[in-house]
Amino acid sequence: MPKNQTQSSAKELLKSLESTKDGCIYVVRDRIRWAFYVKGGKLVYASHSLESFERLERHLRALSRELPNLDDKLRSQLRLMFDDPDPENAKYKVTSEILCIEYIAILWLVNEHHLPSNMASKLIARVIQEVIEAFLCLPNGEFKGIYYEHLLQDTYCSLSIDRILEVVEQRLKAWYDLGPTISSPYQCPYLVSQTSAAKRMSLETVHRLGRILRGFNFCQLGALLGKDPLAIARQLCPLVSDGSILLRDPLSPFDMLPRTYYLAPEEERENIEKLSETFTDETNAGDDISSISQVFTNQESKTWKIVCIDDSESMLSIISSYLGSEDFQVTLIQDSMKALMKINSIRPDLILLDIGMPSVDGYQLCTLIRKSSSLKDIPIVMVTGNKGIIDRARARIAGATDYLTKPFVQADLLKMMMRHLI
Structure with a gap:
């Protein structure tokens, strides 16, 4: 991509990355900085500037079910080392604002043998998916991609841009279909009527549901419960519709991200034959209320x-x-x-x-x-x-x-x- 090539949509900009030489395409839109790292015409990492370390922590937490050593103690150590590192003591130094600090943290995890390379690939694929989902929700307009030389020291994941678009566009259609009841994965559900909820599930499950729905958005709930945020949103949607659950708008800074419901439907209805094997799609299984009841019933009850x-x-x-x-x-x-x-x-x-x-x-x-x-x-x-x-x-x-x-x-x-x- 030439240094200042301009596209009219987020999807067009992503498609153009296939013919870009190795490097980082940097986009600023509505005060959010987006970075897409390309190698060999494939995407090796993606990030945006809103709570990037919180995003990494969530995905590490979800991955800790497979790698127990990625526990809260290690995640806290990671935050203290990299979220605001001392330039004099940091093992990995950020030499440019386009070199994402959370990627440096992933490098450290791999080099210190906390994270196997194959699991690093899985982690990065999940981060890329979340970032691309948000990016494709941006309304059409001027997308000016600025090219920089490649800065990543190592890469563990290489994803076809066409396949990513197929996967993400199908997911965005599923998010769109939840609107206007649910319009963002960063909305925060709160249980406000135990009486209504008890018509759909046991009182014990209602009680546990209320304990965990206390300010976490769907993405954070996904990390807590080990579930796809889209699956959780689908399963809670009936409780939102009947007034048992109140949805609050995304908290700052997530309120800066575009809503999934405002995407034009025709942009989301492309013919998709299959999903990428890179991602695990749990959203078609267990969408009824009994499934979410089981999830919350299994949660530990502790003071x-x-x-x-x-x-x-x-x-x-x-x-x-x-x-x-x-x-x-x-x-x-x-x-x-x-x-x-x-x-x-x-x-x-x-x-x-x-x-x-x-x-x-x-x-x-x-x-x-x-x-x-x-x-x-x-x-x-x-x-x-x-x-x-x-x-x-x-x-x-x-x-x-x-x-x-x-x-x-x-x-x-x-x-x-x-x-x-x-």
Whole structure:
């Protein structure tokens, strides 16, 4: 592709990649940066700039069912190393903004023998599919692809663009057919009427359904349940239609992505003979409500013990209200001097730890917790208003598992719970 060749549709731009020399085609549309990496006329990676690391984490979580070593501890290590790496200490350095940081993380997983090459190929194929689904939803207009030299150190996946389009276009037709009831894979379903839902499933299943539908979008639910997000959307659609489930609009920044329902139907009704063997299509099996009932019935029912340590009473109150009381047993601690003794007696599942406290600050307390043989493996999330690389590095040295920046909303906190507990 010449450096500034312009196409009139997302599909035309993707089709043009087949004749592009090896490199990266970089597209900016509606403040979203899209990157498509091509080698030998085939797609080897794709990304967009909205929560790219969250996207990688979701797919790693789904893959952890096949590779248990991809657990929350390793995923947290990955985030601390690569989500905002210190340029002086990072093993892999980002030399250009078009070199996706999440791809560098995949390289590290492979090179450190956490991820076999064949599973890296499967992971990358799933990421490409999600990115292409969103890209094809963009309305027609000016698509200016800018070519850059190839920057990927290694590639593990090589996909035919024609086949990707076949697979994704069939999936988008299925998403379109769910509209206008469901119009985006990033919408968040909430159970609002247990009475209506109980007409379709047992009360126990309704209860478990309500526990997991608390701010996660369909893509996140897919990672949690080990299911295709499209299959989950299809199975929950009757409950949305009868008012048992309320759908909230995608949370920021996913609200910047186009809706699946606004695609023109004729663009989605191409004749497709078969799906690519690269992707697993679960969407045609078990679409009825009994299937989703089985999924939620199999979910573990547990009350998680959370300790929140912060000298601010208002912050403790906010965290407590965000977590609620049904799924989480929350212990609030204001005095950091007494925190270690209380933590020892509670043995929590996760600790939320403020950094800026008098007497014993969060770094010191985190270090003390990690020295205890009975507490050393508990996830510790440092909570702070500081966003700098040095603060993250200090948190990592002290033994923190993850990092939550103030101010945060309920969805941010629940996402942290999903990452380390659920």
